Amino acid sequence: xxxxxxxxxxxxxxSVVAGPAHAETAKTILFLAEDVPSGLDIDGASxxxxxxxxxxxxxxxxxxxxxxxxxxxxxxxxPDFSKFEGRLVDSWEFDPKTLIWTLHLRxxxxxxTGNEFTAKDVVYTYQRGKSVSGSTPVGWFLANVASVKGFxxxxxxxxxxxxxxxxxxxxxxDYTVTIAQSEPNALFLPVLTIFGTYIFDxxxxxxxxxDKDPWAHDYANNVSPASFGPYCxxxxxxxxEIIFKANPNYWRGKPAIDRVIMRRVPQSSNRLVILRTGxxxxxxxxxxxxxxxxxxxxxxxxxxxxxxxxxxxxMNFKIKPFDNIKLRQAIAYAIPTEQIIKTGxxxxxxPWHSIVPSIYPGYAETPTQYPYDTAKAKATLAEAxxxxxxxLDAFHDSFQLTYPAEKESTVGPIVNIIQxxxxxxxxxxxxxxxPLAQFGDRTLVKRDLPFxxxxxxxxxxxxxxxxxxxxxxxxxxxxxANESDYSNAYIDETWPKARVETDPAKRNALLASMQEQAMKxxxxxxxxxFKTQYALSDxxxxxxxxxxxxxRFFDLKLQ
Amino acid sequence: xxxxxxxxxxxxxxxxxxxxxxxxxxIRLLPADPASRLVGxxxxxxxxxxxxxxxxxxxxxxxxxxxxxxxxxxxxxxLEGDFGTSWVTSSPVGSEIATYLxxxxxxxxxxxxxxxxVSVPVGMVGALNPGRRSDKAVFVYGLFAGSQPEFWxxxxxxxxxxxxxxxxxxxxxxxxPMTSPPPAITGFLTIDSLxxxxxxxxxxxxxxLVLPVATLVFVLSGPIVKMVRQNMARALRSDFVLYxxxxxxxxxxxxxYALRAAMAPSxxxxxxxxGFMLGGAVLVENVFSLPGIGxxxxxxxxxxxxxxxxxxxxxxxxxxxxxxLGIDLIHAAIDPRIVH
Numbered sequence: 001x002x003x004x005x006x007x008x009x010x011x012x013x014x015s016v017v018a019g020p021a022h023a024e025t026a027k028t029i030l031f032l033a034e035d036v037p038s039g040l041d042i043d044g045a046s047x048x049x050x051x052x053x054x055x056x057x058x059x060x061x062x063x064x065x066x067x068x069x070x071x072x073x074x075x076x077x078x079p080d081f082s083k084f085e086g087r088l089v090d091s092w093e094f095d096p097k098t099l100i101w102t103l104h105l106r107x108x109x110x111x112x113t114g115n116e117f118t119a120k121d122v123v124y125t126y127q128r129g130k131s132v133s134g135s136t137p138v139g140w141f142l143a144n145v146a147s148v149k150g151f152x153x154x155x156x157x158x159x160x161x162x163x164x165x166x167x168x169x170x171x172x173x174d175y176t177v178t179i180a181q182s183e184p185n186a187l188f189l190p191v192l193t194i195f196g197t198y199i200f201d202x203x204x205x206x207x208x209x210x211d212k213d214p215w216a217h218d219y220a221n222n223v224s225p226a227s228f229g230p231y232c233x234x235x236x237x238x239x240x241e242i243i244f245k246a247n248p249n250y251w252r253g254k255p256a257i258d259r260v261i262m263r264r265v266p267q268s269s270n271r272l273v274i275l276r277t278g279x280x281x282x283x284x285x286x287x288x289x290x291x292x293x294x295x296x297x298x299x300x301x302x303x304x305x306x307x308x309x310x311x312x313x314x315m316n317f318k319i320k321p322f323d324n325i326k327l328r329q330a331i332a333y334a335i336p337t338e339q340i341i342k343t344g345x346x347x348x349x350x351p352w353h354s355i356v357p358s359i360y361p362g363y364a365e366t367p368t369q370y371p372y373d374t375a376k377a378k379a380t381l382a383e384a385x386x387x388x389x390x391x392l393d394a395f396h397d398s399f400q401l402t403y404p405a406e407k408e409s410t411v412g413p414i415v416n417i418i419q420x421x422x423x424x425x426x427x428x429x430x431x432x433x434x435p436l437a438q439f440g441d442r443t444l445v446k447r448d449l450p451f452x453x454x455x456x457x458x459x460x461x462x463x464x465x466x467x468x469x470x471x472x473x474x475x476x477x478x479x480x481a482n483e484s485d486y487s488n489a490y491i492d493e494t495w496p497k498a499r500v501e502t503d504p505a506k507r508n509a510l511l512a513s514m515q516e517q518a519m520k521x522x523x524x525x526x527x528x529x530f531k532t533q534y535a536l537s538d539x540x541x542x543x544x545x546x547x548x549x550x551x552r553f554f555d556l557k558l559q
Numbered sequence: 560x561x562x563x564x565x566x567x568x569x570x571x572x573x574x575x576x577x578x579x580x581x582x583x584x585x586i587r588l589l590p591a592d593p594a595s596r597l598v599g600x601x602x603x604x605x606x607x608x609x610x611x612x613x614x615x616x617x618x619x620x621x622x623x624x625x626x627x628x629x630x631x632x633x634x635x636x637x638l639e640g641d642f643g644t645s646w647v648t649s650s651p652v653g654s655e656i657a658t659y660l661x662x663x664x665x666x667x668x669x670x671x672x673x674x675x676x677v678s679v680p681v682g683m684v685g686a687l688n689p690g691r692r693s694d695k696a697v698f699v700y701g702l703f704a705g706s707q708p709e710f711w712x713x714x715x716x717x718x719x720x721x722x723x724x725x726x727x728x729x730x731x732x733x734x735x736p737m738t739s740p741p742p743a744i745t746g747f748l749t750i751d752s753l754x755x756x757x758x759x760x761x762x763x764x765x766x767x768l769v770l771p772v773a774t775l776v777f778v779l780s781g782p783i784v785k786m787v788r789q790n791m792a793r794a795l796r797s798d799f800v801l802y803x804x805x806x807x808x809x810x811x812x813x814x815x816y817a818l819r820a821a822m823a824p825s826x827x828x829x830x831x832x833x834g835f836m837l838g839g840a841v842l843v844e845n846v847f848s849l850p851g852i853g854x855x856x857x858x859x860x861x862x863x864x865x866x867x868x869x870x871x872x873x874x875x876x877x878x879x880x881x882x883x884l885g886i887d888l889i890h891a892a893i894d895p896r897i898v899h
Contacts (some may be wrong), residue, residue: 279720
């Protein structure tokens with residue numbers, strides 16, 4: 001008993017004397033995250049996880065980026081999607097006759113260990129992508145979407161096709177690279193801004209290659225994806241924290257923040273209270289209610305951007321009764337958008353008037369819209385052959401509105417609103433939360449979810465064509481994220497034309513007609529676009545937003 | 560006694576082998592495909608097939624089992640101590656378990672020791688004073704502490720002791736973000752910090768353990784108090800206690816005899832609870848951002864990371880069997896009839 005008392009006393013005294021730790025020093029910030037990267041290889045198993053992407057984009061460097069447009073009303077720097085700027089590329093030319101991009105690379109760019117960036121690093125990165133040696137061939141996929149010559153599906157069947165040929169990507173000299181396209185495709189530059197095309201430091205990567213792992217996937221996944229970005233990995237304990245230290249050699253200058261400690265705090269309520277005490281400087285992925293509670297809190301600010309995050313409903317075209325267009329339209333009219341914005345997002349969202357993020361080039365507000373109108377919903381339901389919902393009970397399983405269980409705190413209130421609204425017009429919706437991994441499997445691979453709500457899938461390639469290709473072209477024709485199993489001849493025929501159209505006005509007209517077609521069909525039901533929000537110390541400035549929603553630590557400044 | 564131990568270990572090994580094979584097949588019945596989680600951003604048919612091939616899921620089940628056990632020519636396996644590589648992190652599962660398990664063992668062991676030291680005297684006080692106020696208070700405490708979920712207490716403790724009073728450190732894991740952990744020797748932060756000659760880190764680690772340990776102690780002490788109180792009360796009503804009282808033995812000695820009789824079932828409960836808490840501490844780990852084995856297990860299950868799930872189940876089962884064996888031995892020492 002005495003030993004227990006002594007231990008308890010020692011523990012209590014220690015806690016009282018030491019008090020809370022003070023994380024903030026002059027140039028270090030503590031970033032509280034829902035998770036920390038579980039891998040950092042762009043072709044690795046974690047590539048599609050946002051927190052892993054946050055690590056990649058701060059360690060690696062792209063060939064191209066978007067110029068800054070300015071600071072929005074909330075204080076966040078937003079990109080100008082109409083203006084590309086060279087990052088590792090100093091200048092570039094495109095020859096429309098030969099479809100060859102000539103990239104003049106920046107001189108004097110150095111990675112964390114002092115290796116200098118040259119053309120061999122670009123060639124290495126594309127050869128690595130074409131090798132499809134990682135568990136998820138993201139590098140190959142993006143090059144394929146951008147129509148980079150040689151990056152066809154043949155690489156999966158034919159090992160010989162995995163070798164990069166000089167007529168595809170070639171180092172002309174140390175600071176000049178040519179990349180050829182197989183067809184004109186306006187997605188080339190947008191795709192080359194995406195994290196999966198960022199450039200490796202080939203010297204360091206080759207130094208960590210092994211016979212079993214010649215492309216150093218293990219090194220990238222467990223140590224660092226060697227590159228030329230603003231930060232380097234100082235310490236990384238998976239499942240706990242990753243510490244980024246500034247790359248003193250970074251070509252845009254040494255970052256203003258010396259160290260960024262990204263610490264895993266899975267409970268959003270704990271992230272909130274720690275931020276409120278001033279021990280951390282930045283967090284995200286709080287619930288809309290929690291963000292709302294922080295507005296006006298002393299020493300803190302909540303910043304948001306109308307980016308590319310949205311809430312949409314999936315109604316599977318191949319599963320009855322959702323093959324009935326009138327039923328889909330009836331459901332569309334029954335969704336109380338304003339109530340969802342008010343209750344689910346505390347006003348930090350807006351109605352979505354197309355199926356492409358409204359800030360993306362090529363977005364068009366479609367003539368067809370489905371404003372909330374219960375009378376019209378009931379009338380359309382009757383036209384569908386189910387007056388007052390009679391006959392729909394036979395489809396009990398189909399009306400299970402499925403959503404990721406991990407999203408319960410944000411989507412939970414919204415699915416309840418939708419369920420009530422649907423029941424009001426006679427649609428017998430029930431709720432079905434399932435694990436996120438199962439949700440992804442059933443929406444993206446099996447495509448067998450009849451009825452679902454999704455608030456996390458998005459196209460990070462900033463272009464309406466990119467979104468339309470992934471989400472609306474038939475799965476058999478490249479629509480790999482076509483979650484409704486939607487298939488429409490007009491869209492399938494128009495996309496190949498739009499993809500190679502070189503006149504921007506004509507291309508936008510084709511993209512607008514595709515958006516209208518998908519809206520008419522309710523290919524997926526767009527509900528709202530909600531703000532991507534961040535809570536941060538009022539001493540932290542310079543927060544910027546990119547389409548992957550990962551923070552760029554280089555832009556941050558601590559007052 | 561030696562024969563008893565050998566028999567118990569042999570039974571434990573058979574259980575372990577059976578469980579290994581059962582888990583291998585059972586997780587393949589989970590309602591999702593791990594390959595589809597991997598392809599995420601590029602769920603094309605080619606990428607999906609590539610992922611299945613990389614994971615070995617395109618092989619027949621028995622071939623996969625052979626590779627897992629290490630009896631096929633594809634490389635090292637379980638029989639050589641290789642748990643495989645995580646499909647999420649690409650790190651060896653064995654080294655990940657070696658990192659996360661000590662965090663949970665440290666938390667759970669300290670909590671159990673304190674819960675035991677608190678609960679036994681409290682339960683005895685209740686049993687020795689039947690019907691009195693102290694007995695009623697013990698009864699209410701046992702009911703109250705055991706019936707509340709640990710995550711709720713954890714969040715409440717964070718709010719009160721960290722946010723409101725500022726007494727406890729932020730729920731940021733085992734150490735403050737500004738502190739470098741000592742080199743991992745045993746994996747137990749308290750021990751490694753002492754081995755590295757860093758008493759400041761040792762005290763900081765203790766400081767970060769206060770709230771999670773307090774949460775677990777509070778929750779665990781409920782059932783232990785109830786068990787000790789009931790068994791003690793039963794023992795106090797038994798013939799040998801009546802005889803001891805009649806023989807004029809001092810009350811303290813009688814209480815000691817009764818406690819010995821009451822401890823056997825209580826130890827069984829503690830053993831079961833300990834085995835359960837190795838995985839069941841996940842809620843407390845989650846609230847306090849502790850990177851323990853429970854969190855690792857949950858992540859593995861949610862990501863359909865088969866090698867990690869298999870590794871965690873195997874290790875926790877092995878540990879539970881060791882604990883049960885230890886409890887059986889203690890039980891046998893308390894009550895030698897069990898050996899026979």
